[in-house]
Amino acid sequence: MSIHQQKTVRFTFDMLPGMHHHLKVICAEDRISMNAFVTKAIENEFMARDERIDEAAVDQAEKDIKEHGTISLAEMDKAMGV
Numbered sequence: 001m002s003i004h005q006q007k008t009v010r011f012t013f014d015m016l017p018g019m020h021h022h023l024k025v026i027c028a029e030d031r032i033s034m035n036a037f038v039t040k041a042i043e044n045e046f047m048a049r050d051e052r053i054d055e056a057a058v059d060q061a062e063k064d065i066k067e068h069g070t071i072s073l074a075e076m077d078k079a080m081g082v
Contacts, residue, residue, distance in 0.1 A: 023037065
């Protein structure tokens, strides 16, 4: 995200009353706004998603290396015409 202040966007969603109550209690106990809590939870999920994608890419790379072996950077440059 940019360090410059951005205009906020309103985002509403429905949740079960019990979940809403639980959220209110947790936020009150932690002295944090519900908005801050939900925003942080979403940010954390974005980061977790990025990590899962990175892990999948590493797993695929390891699988490709096992199946096809490796080549040197010079060989790769030559194959790419660099």
